[in-house]
Amino acid sequence: MLEQQLLNALTLGSVYALFALGFTLVFGVLAVINLSHGAVFMVGSYAALALVTRFETPLWLAMIGAMLISGTLGLLIDVLILKPLRARNAPHLIPMIATIGVSIMLTTTAQGLFGAEALRFPDETLPAGEFVIGDVHVRALEIAIVAIAFILMAVLFTILKRSQLGRALRAIAESPKAAWLLGINVEGLFHVTSFVAAALGGIAGVLIGLDFNAITPGMGQPILHKGIAVIILGGMGDIRGALIGGLFLGFAEVLSKAYLSSQMGDAVAFGLLFLILMVRPSGLFGRKLERKA
């Protein structure tokens, strides 16, 4: 019934928002559409799983580990690939194509290492417990997911709005050259942003992996497409947009699947994306793609 679906939507939507946040952060600060974000998401999930199953770390620690691992991966991608392209002043599409390549490499490697079948977190590691409120079954897991997602997003928002670091990032988003002239370590902050964004993508992967309890090498692809839909809906480079867009998509998808059909649910993301691109390409809160040097 509706309340149950709304709860599912909230859970899904908050993870979409978390994923989209990392994606939009890279776009806003580095002006790059990082299509390897989906693969990083997937890596986070496998990392947590590996930590839990092979090293027997408790789940909460594995989550942190996953964030560190995917964050480092994001940093490597920035240093090895995006940085040389920046030095060369390559047009926007080029880094995007390179990140497609990275995504493919990561996916096939994961498939080679873990196989193509869906893996699961062992039951003991999952938070158990279920509350029943009225007609709605609320799993402790779902509460944890929503809580973690929102806490991380709140932390991110606070840093961006209130701190020196946040101000520096916003300055770079406005104009990297001007920021550099102001003495901001632009290149260093590019690295930091890549790390943080990838870390957020990684934890989103863990959360989805827990929510659906299925981890596959290809899990990053559909989420990437949806992430694109989210940030275009909400406006590229806009943090609020990622949050609202992610929640909106979560609701649209779950409700479509429940009341229309399962396949429609998947198509909904793209249909919306397509529509919004036609009508208002800058999204709900968006800014222009080209920015001053």
Place this chain on the structure above:
Amino acid sequence: MSANLLSIRQLSKHFGGLNVLHDVSFEVPAGSIYGLIGPNGAGKTTVFNLITGLLQPNSGSIDFQGESLIGVPSHRITHRGIARTFQNIRIFKEMDLLENVMVGLHDHLDYGGLALFFNTPAYRAAEEKARARALELLTWVGLDHKAELLAENLSYGDQRKLEFARALATEPKLLLLDEPVAGMNPSEKTILMEEIRNIRNRGYGVFMIEHDMRFVMGLCDRIAVLNFGRIIAEGSPDEIRNNPEVIEAYLGKEDAA
């Protein structure tokens, strides 16, 4: 039918809260060389952008040969006979000089897909004629010996000349030149002055934005002065030179020619 080629009336443009142009009016007569000067940031390039359809005004009118240009797509404005060069030179770097100028001839090449596909004599004749015309224009600006060079390998001054030749290729009735002599040495400027007089004598209208006072005063029949988005003076070079408001706003800060 007005004798004025270009008629700008009460043109206004603002971006958000920023008022870039306010109530700008002037007339560019046919067969004349008209100048627009003013301090940096006065809004001169915005005027060009409005005329060529890259921006739309908030109010006011822009009439070319009696017909309004507002809402007309840029490529049609070129079709009607307005060509333009840019302050920061926008030539096609990865094409050679000949091809650059031939792009300017685009509108004047009239063949369809079938002629193209089957390489008909009519197609070949049209392309040959275009090449010849492009070479002629390059010769006119003294670049014919570099015709096969890639545009990005040209010196700054040569790139300006190329842009000039390319603009002429569109067979404009009015040529908008945005800082045509920036970065040129004195002898190049003198040559360009002559060339602009030549085109005026052939019946083209020229409308230029420039900072080089000697160039402007020596060449233009009439000059308008823009300051903070408003026209503060309009008249002959002598009138402008002696206008106290202009001197205060602008000339006073520079060495008078």
Place this chain on the structure above:
Amino acid sequence: MEGFNDFWSTYSTLVFTVGVHAMLALSIWLTLSCGLLSLANAAFMGIGAYVSALLTLQLDGPFAAVLLAGGVAPALVALIIGAPVLRLSGVYLAMATLAFGEVVRITILNLEITGGPEGLNGIPLATEGWHIALLLALTVYGLARLRRSKVGRAFESIKEDEVAARLMGINVDRYKLLAFVLGAFIAGVAGALNAHFTFFISPREYGFENAVDILTMTVLGGTSSLFGPILGATILALLPEVLRFLHDFRALVNGAVLVLVVLFLPKGIWEPRRIRAWLKRNKGDRA
């Protein structure tokens, strides 16, 4: 003659594949030559494949007509979505075409007439070598002619500087649409040809991964000439054959290729200018 027959029976599929892929790579090359990154060409190929396969299976139409329909159908779709989509630039356009591609794939996946996830089976083997050779040759010829004409110059100028192109009197929107629609047509015909020798088609062959595949071929081979995409298609098709052990890692190779080419050979392998300069330098050394 014996040798040739043996070779042919083993490798004919490979040769056909190279031919079809070359056409696909050229279709993306065409849109790239106008500055458009369209990730929809795999979807257009899919539309062409399905329309032509259905025409053959259900109506048993003559092959030439079927091929033509396979090209016209996606071209019409491109015409319809082209006008709004092409208003977008650069990355937004890539996203929109990506989204469109997914919509097409999901639609095919869910329609009954297309056989759903199981796809269409039993498509007659109507394609012969000479079909592919002829159509590839026609494509190359047509694109070469286009390139040298005012259309080719218009594309090039739009790619470099859209604003300047407009001010040269070029109707940028119309030319972008032309590149997009023509690209869709070529991709559709390639899809139709492909469907009629692989005997079986499914939605999985026309998704994002395939769009990336095609893009990789073009990027690898080189975007500055017509030979580049053909070279890229050939290399990527032959690579798993030549290096057998890489067969399973085809996707990994694709990914690595994309990254390496972008980093080290931005214009692809076949870049006439760089090659000419290299030749000149070496000639000079010997002088």
